[in-house]
Amino acid sequence: MRYEAVIGLELHIQLDTNSKLFSSSPNTFGSEPNDNTNELDLAYPGVLPVLNRQAVVYAAMFGQAIDAKVNPHAFFMRKNYFYPDLPKGYQISQLDDAVIQGGTVVLDMGEYQREVRINRGQLEEDAGKSVHDAFSDRTGIDLNRAGVPLIELVSEPDMRSAKEAVAFMRKIHHLVRYLGISDGNMQEGSFRCDANVSIREPGSEAYNARVELKNINSFRFVEQAINIEIERQSDLMDQSQPIDQETRLFDAEKQETRTMRSKEEANDYRYFPDPDLLPLDLDEAFFEEVAEQLPELPHLRRERYRQAHELDEDSLDYILQDRYSADFFDAVVAQCGDGKLVSNWLQGEFARLLNEHQLDIDEAPVSAEALAALLQRIQDGTISGNAAKKLLPQMWESGESADVLIDAQGLKQVNDDQQILSWIDEVIVESPDQVAAYQNGQEKMLGYFVGQVLKRSKGQANPKTVNQLLRDKLKQ
Incomplete structure (x- = not known):
């Protein structure tokens, strides 16, 4: 690459709370337009915001998970701008005194690692949504999303390629799902990305004018948009043309970015403290509560599995795809003790049944305890692996235990040498x-x-015993 890319991301992470950040309206997706609204969401005069405590807990959990400082006295600010889907004329957000301060995310890029610093993570309310396809001659406004709690995570410009940006995004996406603070559904807008992209001469430490790519909603599109924007800026620099600081939209069909508006600075929004909200006052008891809710983090769990069970990286990736999978793995291993055997079954027959029935692992009709009991019958020689593969779908459909089905079908292995x-x-x-x-x-x-x-x-007949006795017999 003839120029070095300088990339920072802003991730908008909707929090999976029951209600909105400052109102009691439900925080659910898919309702009829404007059903999930009340007087506060509609900006009626005289209404006052009430902070959703669970959203603060989730923000603190996330901050601790990325080794950030959780600010016990964060301020809420009014970010002033006028848009049809923002009834109040301002958004309640945070800025320099955000609840999450600093932190790092380490990306494993194979041949090297990249450390990405976090500038801040601010707790804020989402805006509503303009709907352009509901009417032929008008734009509709749906305020169901207005007030939904977000963490806006702002990274430092530490990434140097689109692949690194996607790796950062994927790691945060995995983490928030693993913590259970967001469903991360990108199609529904629960996890969105703005990418800030600039380029410079290799070896330069200066920052040039940056372009913000707005509201990209898939990993693939993030990579495409950043690469296209890097190439566009490189062409301009080759021609000694200026690169304007602006906000651009990515058109996936045309594979291009196009101007949306000139880039705003913080002072354009006239931030000031929200007079209706006190600063946070998080005490020691609050942080103890957060620590109790914080699960074993993925990188620590990965290392434990690697040492205890000697699993390869693909197996670790599969087991740690979410917290439910990892918890399920732990529960099975606790009963049968063989991590490699459990890993093979989870990735093999169990995964096949989950895919066939389009279920997540926490919805599986065969519990961790039931699967462990089946695997124990392989371990103690009661049945063969092939017999177990036939039994698992029966357990799935009938709900019967492995032992009941083994007895009913006479599947116990013969281990008697004389009979064999x-x-x-x-x-x-x-x-x-x-x-x-x-x-x-x-x-x-x-x-x-x-x-x-x-x-x-x-x-x-026990296949292992058959094999050994046959070898001995055929030598005679």
Whole structure:
């Protein structure tokens, strides 16, 4: 790349509270337009905001998870601007005295790591939404989203490529879902991104005019938009043309960015403290409550799994895709003790059934305890792995335990050497040509004998025992 990219992100993370940040209206998606509103959301005269405590708890959890300072005396500010979906004419937000101060996020980029500093995370209310396709000749205003609590996370301009920006975004997305503070649904607008992009000569420490790419709602589009904007700015710099500081929109169909408006600065919004809201006053008891709600963080859990169970990175990624998966894994391992066995089943047969029925792991009809009981029957030799694979879908549909189904279907493995030897003798007598081939060096014939013995035993002979006894017998 002929120029170095300088990238910072602003992530808008809707918090999964029951009600809005300052009103009692429900915080739900998909309601009829303007159903989730009350007098405060509609900016009736004389109404006063009341802070949603759970939103503050969620913000503090997130701050602690990224090793930030949680400001116990954060201020709420009025950010003044006029737009149809903002009835009050201002947004209640934060600025320099935001609730989250500092923090770092480390990105693993394979061959190197990138440390991204956090400038701040401010707790604020979302704006409403302009609806352009409901009427042929008018724009509608839906205020269901107005007042929904957000964390606006502002990074420092520490990223140097679109791939790093996407990695940062994915890591934050995973973290907020893992903590349970946001559903992170990008299609519904629960997790949105503004990207600030500039370029400079390699080796330069100066910051040039930056362009803000507004409201990008997918990881793929973020990468495309940033790369396209880097190329656009590079072309301008090659031609000694100025790069205007502005806000641009990304058009995914045309694969281009286009001007939306000139970029505002903080003083354009005339911030001042909201006179209706006191500063936060978070005491030690509050922080103890937050610490109790904070789960074991993903990077710590990953290291524990790596050391305790020697799992590969793909397995760790799968188990740690969300907190429910990790909790499920822990519950199964606690009962059966074999992390690798549990990991293989979760990624294999269990994942297949989840996909087939379009369920998340916390919705699975087979509990962690029930799966562990099935795996224990493999471990103690009661059934074979193949028998277990047949049983799991039956457990899924019937709700019966592994032990009940094993007894009902007579699936217990035969481990009696004498019984297995009798089946082996019968197969050997009936297969003289195969015996000769094996004894002449065709080792692959062993699979034939194992299959025949298992068939004769109706699948009940222990395959490991069959294998060993066959090898001994065929040497004679």
